[in-house]
Amino acid sequence: MKRIYRTYNDTEVATIVVNIKCPYCGEEWQEEPPECGETVVLTCGDDLDEGCGKQFEMHFDAS
Numbered sequence: 001m002k003r004i005y006r007t008y009n010d011t012e013v014a015t016i017v018v019n020i021k022c023p024y025c026g027e028e029w030q031e032e033p034p035e036c037g038e039t040v041v042l043t044c045g046d047d048l049d050e051g052c053g054k055q056f057e058m059h060f061d062a063s
């Protein structure tokens, strides 16, 4: 069986996250970004114990 060798030089970050801040209560967390130009509905505190539980839209774009 062949073997290949890889080092940390061969790694790259597989996922990026976008920093979210709730416009209602200011709670901050991170999400995987949606497609560019897409608007998604997020729920504050969805995966957290904290947050206000309110929903808001996030529009994500390249710049």
Ligand SMILES: [Zn+2]
Pocket: 022, 023, 024, 025, 026, 027, 044, 045, 051, 052, 053, 054
């Ligand atoms: Zn909130």
